[in-house]
Amino acid sequence: MPVQQHLCILGSTGSIGVSTLDVVARHPDRFSVHALSAHSRIEALADQAARHDARVVIVPDDAARTRFLTAWPAGRPLPEIRQGAQALADTAAAPEVTAVMAAIVGAAGLPGALAAAQAGKRVLLANKEALVAAGNLFMRAVRESGAELLPIDSEHNAIFQCLPRTADRSRAPTSPDEGVRRLLLTASGGPFRRTALDQLDSVTPDQACAHPNWRMGRKISVDSATMLNKGLEVIEAHWLFAMPLERIQVVVHPQSVVHSMVEYLDGSILAQLGQPDMRTPIAFGLGYPERIDSGVGLLELARLGRLDFETPDLKRFPCLRLSFDALGQGQGACIALNAANEVAVEGFLRGRIRYTQIPPIIEHCLDDSVAHGMRTPSSLAEILDLDAHTRRVAAGMCQPH
Numbered sequence: 001m002p003v004q005q006h007l008c009i010l011g012s013t014g015s016i017g018v019s020t021l022d023v024v025a026r027h028p029d030r031f032s033v034h035a036l037s038a039h040s041r042i043e044a045l046a047d048q049a050a051r052h053d054a055r056v057v058i059v060p061d062d063a064a065r066t067r068f069l070t071a072w073p074a075g076r077p078l079p080e081i082r083q084g085a086q087a088l089a090d091t092a093a094a095p096e097v098t099a100v101m102a103a104i105v106g107a108a109g110l111p112g113a114l115a116a117a118q119a120g121k122r123v124l125l126a127n128k129e130a131l132v133a134a135g136n137l138f139m140r141a142v143r144e145s146g147a148e149l150l151p152i153d154s155e156h157n158a159i160f161q162c163l164p165r166t167a168d169r170s171r172a173p174t175s176p177d178e179g180v181r182r183l184l185l186t187a188s189g190g191p192f193r194r195t196a197l198d199q200l201d202s203v204t205p206d207q208a209c210a211h212p213n214w215r216m217g218r219k220i221s222v223d224s225a226t227m228l229n230k231g232l233e234v235i236e237a238h239w240l241f242a243m244p245l246e247r248i249q250v251v252v253h254p255q256s257v258v259h260s261m262v263e264y265l266d267g268s269i270l271a272q273l274g275q276p277d278m279r280t281p282i283a284f285g286l287g288y289p290e291r292i293d294s295g296v297g298l299l300e301l302a303r304l305g306r307l308d309f310e311t312p313d314l315k316r317f318p319c320l321r322l323s324f325d326a327l328g329q330g331q332g333a334c335i336a337l338n339a340a341n342e343v344a345v346e347g348f349l350r351g352r353i354r355y356t357q358i359p360p361i362i363e364h365c366l367d368d369s370v371a372h373g374m375r376t377p378s379s380l381a382e383i384l385d386l387d388a389h390t391r392r393v394a395a396g397m398c399q400p401h
């Protein structure tokens with residue numbers, strides 16, 4: 001009999017949350033759903049909670065609680081409804097929970113993910129912004145509590161799968177003697193890989209969100225178009241695998257079939273391939289160390305025909321360069337990078353700024369963080385302070401012109 005996991009899914013109504021519940025539903029003998037959370041789409045949350053028999057749901061406020069109650073099917077026993085940001089962290093750390101899927105978008109997901117790590121849970125980490133903002137603190141919490149950290153981001157999941165199995169990979173970062181030379185992160189190049197540079201000024205949010213290979217939430221879709229997403233992933237890989245920046249390379253691979261690679265000292269490169277479907281890394285994390293069915297179809301290599309690779313163009317993707325800069329500058333700059341980007345992307349999605357205003361806003365906030373001599377924050381409160389400061393600076397720049 002497989003071990004039963006009791007799940008808390010933070011951000012269950014998002015793209016990753018929905019894919020997680022899809023995999024979970026295929027294995028009723030392995031998983032039970034303890035808690036689900038959503039910030040919007042409260043009716044969808046009620047539907048999920050009813051279908052998966054959730055014991056607890058977490059909503060943001062009174063209005064959401066009322067919406068949940070209105071949407072709840074009559075006659076069914078009501079789950080416990082918890083409210084507010086603190087409830088996310090408390091539930092993630094609750095004794096009834098064995099595994100936490102951290103799938104809230106943005107730095108808003110940090111407190112819940114960190115609480116799961118501190119409580120020693122199996123942490124399925126999709127929320128890359130948590131590691132970007134708090135890499136040091138987060139990895140220390142994992143080490144100290146004995147939490148089992150499994151990367152869900154497809155690139156990091158691929159690297160995890162390609163690293164040697166000799167060490168306890170779920171706990172230990174890459175040690176220098178494992179023979180690893182470099183991590184090769186693949187990037188699709190997004191919807192604007194071939195768009196004329198002078199047309200980028202006028203692209204719309206819907207165009208930016210029309211990713212050629214993946215169906216994802218709108219924020220990460222814009223991040224994929226600017227390649228800031230890949231920048232966040234370089235920082236994420238740095239922390240997850242204890243790998244210095246100069247040993248992480250980004251390779252553009254438009255088909256999104258090779259999800260990432262590990263290069264060894266002897267010249268071998270190990271890759272993980274699969275359909276671009278997040279249910280594969282999610283199933284890997286849920287079932288680890290066993291392989292379980294994810295519902296993902298076959299990858300027909302002969303039908304695919306070819307796999308292409310190219311070097312990223314830093315002129316087309318200035319956000320990638322800014323991410324390297326931030327990682328070189330330290331934790332304070334990484335917090336600023338992420339917060340500025342969240343505000344700029346939101347401004348773009350709401351039609352307040354143009355697509356091409358995103359990189360200069362981030363650059364300004366990075367300069368601001370350097371000018372303020374932001375030191376490495378040592379607590380969650382300090383991180384959230386820096387994050388809030390950058391959001392104010394970035395919001396001031398989100399004016400149409």
Ligand code: NAD
Binds near residue numbers: 011017102106216278
């Ligand atoms: P999404 O926008 O589809 O869903 C986000 C979820 O977070 C929703 O349930 C939403 O209600 C909740 N949420 C949003 N703001 C919140 C807040 N302030 N407080 C609490 N909850 C909030 O996003 P997604 O595409 O599922 O991505 C989720 C995370 O996973 C992101 O960090 C993203 O970078 C990462 N990720 C996503 C994919 C993908 O394929 N979608 C791949 C790799 C990594």
Ligand code: MG
Binds near residue numbers: 233
């Ligand atoms: Mg990714």
